[in-house]
Each structure stands twice: as C-alpha cells, then as structure tokens.
Amino acid sequence: MNEKSGNVTITGVILDERTQVTLDDLCRTCSVDRTTILRLVEEGVVEPSSRETSSLRFSSTTVPLVARAVRLQRDLELNPAGVAFALELLDEIELLRSRIKFIESSTGKQHD
C-alpha cells in the first residue's frame, strides 16, 4: 500500500450483469450481516438474479448499490423502507440532473 505502485499496472473488473456475487460476498464487501441484505431484497432495493434461497446470487452491479444503501442507513439511521424510498428519489434526481446536463450541452452548442 505504501510503496508508489506507479510501475505496476492494475487491471480492474467492470461490474456488470455478467459477473455475479454471492450473498456472502455482498456481506463481506459491505461489512453487513445477511439480515441487512435480505431486508434490502425485501424492499426491492436490490434484486437477486437467482431466487434459490440456498444460494442467493446477485449481479455485481449490486455491490455499489448495497454499499450506498448501507452507508445511508447507518449514517442517517434510516430503516430499510426509508432507505429504499430515499434511493428511488436520489436516482430520479440523478436522472433529471443528467438530462438537464445533456440538454444544456446540446442547446449551448447551437449558440457557439
């Protein structure tokens, strides 16, 4: 960690639908217990790609989603329903912001 790792090139993995994580992976990565994740599943914040209870699997895009939900839940003391609602609104805002940015950049160009 401390050495300058400038010479080593690191290859990352894109988190997408094709890579999967298990319930235990999610628990470890987000430092939460199974119950926390299962409550988020119940609220529809995240959706497992296979519903077999013995081996719940998720798309790897779930990881940042759960990490964010857990941070909000912990820092703002939200319950799972509250965090689900907050995330929906935040996504909506994010979408509107990117639309505005997109529209502004296209109209801006016409006046150049």
Place this chain on the structure above:
Amino acid sequence: MEYKDYYKLLGVARDATRAEIKSAYRKLARKYHPDISKEVDSEEKFKEVGEAYEVLKDTEKRAAYDQLGNQWNEGQDFRPPPDWDAGFEFSGGSGNAGSAYSDFFESIFGRGFTDGGKQTSGYQPQAQGQDHHARILIALEDSYNGATREITLHAPEVDANGRVVTRERTLSLKIPRGVREGQHIRLSGQGMPGLGNAPSGDLYLQIAFQAHDLYRVDGRDVYLDLPVAPWEAALGAKLKVPTPNGVVNLNIPSGSQAGRKLRLKGRGIPAKPAGDLFVTLSLLLPAAETETAREVYREMEKKLAFNPRAGMGV
C-alpha cells in the same frame, strides 16, 4: 490545532436540549451526506457535523467539552489546559469504524477510543481491510480504445502512531474498453490493508467522463452535432465526420433539414452490446460578407420562391 465550535457547527445554542441537537444534526447529516450532496466539500462537512454530534449527544463528552469554556472561537488556535480532563470518563462511542476525527477531538477525547478496548501487545487481530470507493474522470476516447492511466487517490490511512492521515497514492490503471459512465470497476486488494495477515479490501472506482467539446454521452449512445452547408443538406453529400475512434465517411441524404438525426449503428461506446452514434445535422449558412455571396443569396431569393413560414399562415 484549531478549536472546533461544535455548537456553531450544528447551528444550535450552547444551552440547546438533546432533542434540539439531534434534529439539528439530522438535518445537516441529510444535507451533507456524501451519497446525497453534490457539493465538493460535502464529505468534509459531513464529518464535521458528525464529530460535533458525537460530542454533544453524549452527556459526558458534552460536559467535558463545555468545561473548556465558551471564550473560544471556531478555528482559533487551541491548546488543551494541563490535566483539564481529570475526572471524566468516556464510555466509548458508536464504533463508526474508519471515521477520522479532527486533531482537536483527539486531543480532548483521545485516539481510538471508539474501539472501546485497549490494544494488548502480542495480540494480532485478523480482519479483512475495508473496501474503498472513489470516483474517477476519464476521457470518452479511453472507453473507446481502452487506455492505461495514472490516477491519484486520496485515502485516509492509519500511520505508525495510530493517527489517521490522508495519503496520496498513484495507481497505474488499465481502463477497460467499453466502460460506461456510472459503472464501477473493482480492483481487488487495492482497498485498505487488512489487519494481521488478513487480505486487503477492494477498491471500487466509479467511472465518469470528462466533458467533451464534440460529443455528449447518454448511457451507451454518443451524440454529435454536425454542422453542414445548405447545399450539402439539400443535395446530399459524402462527408468526413469525426467519431471518438477515428474519422468516418458519412452519407448525408439529399433533402435533409436541420435537426435530422442519423444513426451510426454500433459506433457508440463499444460495450456489449455496443451503443450507437447519433449525428444531428445543424445548418450553417455562409456569411454574406462578399458581393459574390450576396449575389448567390439574391439569386436564391429570386429563383426559389421559398417561404419558410408558409406553415404559419403568414
């Protein structure tokens, strides 16, 4: 070190009730939460109000803090009086792992008290390091071609003395071809080091594109505004068009108007499946600055009998 006015940070009076302190904190926490706020320094502010609340919500800590007196101002150079904290005991905090407190906080309440226990020598705890999350800006072209980029990250780390310091580190990162804005990249083992022999955590990087002079991006699709001359739009033309991975020849159909959108299938972001590149035509008129140009415009006016406002009934 600088004095922290915790009451001022939360915007409450020094005699505020616990309920007032709690609701003031909650409001600010929602405002500055780094997952909510888009302000650049939101994380810093969130930590500050968190630290203020950590102290003021706790009767013991608040009493100890109040003991310092109210003659201090926020940011004023502060040195704790000798033995000032004699007689106060702290029962430990909420155990919010990984949060960095200010020097001021640590000088009063000590370091690492949130761990709630003493470190016994010889005992090496084992725990996987924390995962880290960061955002990086890349050029759109890097997603088209793949690229190796140096990125600089700032991360809090615990130094040899157990203090939390911000450390800068540079990584040489291979940007995978076809990555889209908003996607996350996982770098295994590049998060916080583990305790003992436990493995390091992972580093998650969220991708964002730098603003581009020519292109706009929406998911996998890329948009380009292409200026064309009136005769190119009217008569059709084969034009050289820039795309993020090189110049292509594009056929403009005759009879095109401004705003016409042409789709170059598969020339968007090379994800799987690849996005499209949409070219929107905009008409650019030649300036009528020379007699020749004015002559051509007059000619068109005479010969074309064109009323662009016919649809308006005028």
